[in-house]
Amino acid sequence: MASLINSEALSTFLQYSKPQTTLDLASLAAIGVASATYLVKGTPWNRPDPYYNQWFERPQFKDGFQSNHPAATRNIAEKLEQTDQRVVIFWGSQSGTSEIFAHKLARECHLRYGVDAIALDLSDYDPETISQIPDTKLAIFILSTFGEGDPSDNTAGLWSWLHKGQPTVSLPTLQYAAFGLGNSNYKYYNRVVDVVVESLEKAGAKAFMPVGKADDANGGTEEDFLAWKTDLFTVFQEKLGCQEREIIYTPALAVREDPSLEPIDLHHGVPIEQHSGSKGKSVKTSPIRALAVTEARELYTTPTRNCVHLELDLGSHSELRYKTGDYLVVYPIAPDAEVDGLLRALGWQEKAETPLLISALEEGAASNIPSPTSANAILRYYIDICGPVARDIVKDLAQFAPTPDARELLLTLGKNKDAYQTFTRRNYVTLGRLLSLAAPGVVWKDLPLSYLLETIPPTQPRYYSIASSSIISARRLAITVGVEKKPLADEPSTEIKGLTSNYLLALSNSFQKTETSPLYQLAGPTSALEGHKIHAAIRKSKFKLPTLPSTPIIMVAAGTGIAAFRGFIQERTRLKSIGKPVGPMVLFFGCRNPEEDYLYRQELEEARAELGGAFEIVTAFSRVAGQKKQYVQDAIRYKANDFCALLDQDASLYVCGRASMAREVGKTVQDMLMAQHGWDEPQLRKWSDSMKRGSKWLEDVWG
Structure with missing residues (x-):
């Protein structure tokens, strides 16, 4: 009986399992293909695309350039060996100035003294591999300080590693020099280079020349760097036996016209996302x-x-x-007058929109300009043609001068600091204006765009x-x-x-x-x-309100420094309106005249009315006829008792405005606290450091 049932069941199954329609046949075919795919694991077609790498290839490695270039490494010592460089110049930059200095210095080392040097982004390499740099190589650090003594984003890896201290960090073979960029108006002037140098010395590294520092308080960064660079080259001559030779410009970048490209292929000026290396990506x-x-x-x-x-x-x-x-x-965006003037001086008016391809010609060369693009996009959006031209660039431009008079003028300005300063007091020398002043109405046909890309800082x-x-x-x-x-x-x-x-x-x-x-x-x-x-x-x-809205806050601002505090006051006013407890707030605000530049005055008065006794405004005016000049530090001194009482209540202190103002406010606050509490210098320093570490004293300053 069981056998009969099984036979009938099998017969029925076979009858209905046969494909009945075209759809059934297609389904069976699909199942067959899927099964075969599973069994062979894609072997018949899983072959590498010989052109796959070109999806990710850098433009500078096309056309055969560096086709045998070794794989990228994050080991600094390996990089120096691979590229046969004698000097490595590390840059840590937030605004781009240190990066520009590093690349210019690397090229000048090679062209002027025959010393092979390479400029490297600190975040592109593992900082611990600095310890593997042999004593036959030299390392140079060009580091900027910004904010409240903070390192740049791409210096974060080095900063963290050095702070591990010994025995983790040991650098007995490292020979180095260092140059810092800062502003003496800031409380932590050049703190980054100071901390890095101190850490290097503790780890056993040896400086082969004194540390250099730039002070941008009066726009002296370029001149400070030139002076330090002169000392560096003296070391090259006296200790390394290098001989100076005349510099003849050799392009590191190629700029080629390619009319075959369509406008849709070009970068017309939309900003390009700039990120550091994989570990330093912001x-x-x-x-x-x-x-x-x-x-x-x-x-x-x-x-x-x-x-x-x-x-x-x-x-x-x-x-x-x-x-x-x-x-x-x-x-x-650069103004039309500067763009048009420079295009005219270069003779590029008719070719402003011609497609241009930019590529590297040598190891270490890099461009922040996307490719392909056009001269118009480069000058209007990508390089800073509105900034003053540095003295060393003025001297270099002489080799491209279209007339003997222009050459003589540029050499005089470039070599003589006093002549340069006298000239720039009468003329604000952007690149376009300088070329027009040196050779009025004459085209600088020998000045290549590649020089501008390598020399003029990118627009920040x-x-x-x-x-x-x-x-x-x-x-x-x-x-x-x-x-x-x-x-x-x-x-x-x-x-x-x-x-x-x-x-x-x-x-x-x-x-x-x-x-x-x-x-x-x-x-x-x-x-x-x-x-x-x-x-x-x-x-x-980091300039944030305390987590608890009940925390007292003191805000000190001058001019447009009040901007961030407008947001602070708006936020606390809203919290108060919905029943949240709000701590006392005091705003010390300075401007020239209450009838002229008292920013957001009506809004502030309305907020004071809403907040009642929780918000006080203390003003200082520096340009009121018939009255003595008053600045915010004077207003703080006048309210010294209340100010110190709030700090004793765990108030957070915020300062926003120009660095010079913040420096004076800092001195005033410290003097008041020493007088109020009878502190000595160590006690004051301990309190100040504690406030900074706990983000209780924050500054947002500039200039």
């Missing part, structure tokens, strides 16, 4: 986006200054988020404190932009115009449909900024 800054300006108004206008308030919409960019106290990073974005609270307007932020009209000392009619501030002023004027000067291509590259937009990003900040 997560502090958001992606760059075109943000719409939804409101623009002037806060005040005087013959020498303007101040505008801009509000921007984040609504269409869900990936962007800001917190109260963060920065808006703004990417500027500017940071603005966000002047709004994220808990009140999460998708809309504000910034406060001060615009100064600074005439040259000897020529009051000649103004030095800030690049980004004047660009934003022009944008504000266009929003209000008023005329502006200078003119800008406000629509941006390929009209990407049409409709009152700017290219910008959001950068995280």
Whole structure:
């Protein structure tokens, strides 16, 4: 019986298991292919694409250049051996100046003294491999200090490693030199290079020359670097036996015209995301986006200054988020007059939009300019043609001079510091203006674009404190932009115009449909900024309110330094309105005149009324007719008892504005505390260090 049932079941199964339709046949075929794929693991077709690497190949390695280049390494010693370099120049840079100095120095070492040198981003290599650099090599560190004595993002790995101390860090064979970039207006002037040098010495490294330091307080960075570089080359001559030779420009980058490219293939000026190496990749800054300006108004206008308030919409960019106290990073555009003047001097007016390919010609050469692009995009968006031309560049330009008179002038200015300073007191020498002044109406046909790319710093974005609270307007932020009209000392009619501030002023004027000067291509590259937009990003900040809103806060600001505090005050006012306990707040604010530049005065008065006794405003005015000049430090001194009492109540102290103001405020606060508590210097230092470590004393300063 069982056998009969099994036979019938089998017969029925076979009957219905036969393919009945075309769909059945297709299904069986698909199952067969899937089974075969599983069994052979893709062997018949899983062969490497011989051109796969080209998806990721650097442009400078195409066309056969360095086709046998060794695989990338994060070991510094290996890199030096692979490239046969005698000197390694490490750079730690936030704004790009240290990077520019490092690359220029590396090329000059090679061209002037025949010393093979390479400039390297610190974050591209593992810092512990510095210990493997042999004593036959030299290391040079060019390091910037920014913020409250902070290292640049790409120095973070070295900074952390050095702080591990001995015995982890041991450098008995390292011979080094160091140069720091800082500003003596800041409390922690050149702290980064000081800390790094101290750590290197403790680890057994040997300095082969004194540490150099640049002070940008009066714009002396370039001259300080030139003086230190002269001492470095003296060491090369006396200790290494190097002979100086005449420098003849040899391009490290190739710039080739390629009319076959279509406009759609080019980089027309949209900012390129710049990141450090894999270990130093910054997560502090958001992606760059075109943000719409939804409101623009002037806060005040005087013959020498303007101040505008801009509000921007984040609504269409869900990936962007800001917190109260963060920065808006703004990417500027060069004015038409500077771009057109330089194109005319170079003879590139008719070829401004011709497609250009940029590639490296030698090891270590790099360009921050995307390729392919055009001369117009390079000058308008990618290199800073509006900054003053450094003296060493003026001297180098003489080799390209189109006339004997131009050559003589440039050599005189480049070699003679006094002549250069006298000339620049009468003329604000941007590159275009310098070329026109040296050879009026003559084309500099021998000056190659490659030289400009290798020499002129890339255009850097500017940071603005966000002047709004994220808990009140999460998708809309504000910034406060001060615009100064600074005439040259000897020529009051000649103004030095800030690049980004004047660009934003022009944008504000266009929003209000008023005329502006200078003119800008406000629509941006390929009209990407049409409709009152700017290219910008959001950068995280440490300048934050205390976690507990009941914590007392003291805010000290001058001028546009009040921007971040506007967001602080908005936030606490909202918290108070919903029943949250809010600690006492005092704002010390300084400006010139209450009728002229008292920023956000009405808003502040309204907040004081809402907050009642929880918010006090103490003002200081420095330009009131018939009254003695008062600055914020004077106002603090006048309220010394209340100020110190708040600090004793665990208040957080914030200072925002120019570095010189912050320095004076710091001195005043320390003097008051020593007088109030009878402290000596060690006790004061202990308190100050504790406040800094606990983020209870924060500064957001510039200039």
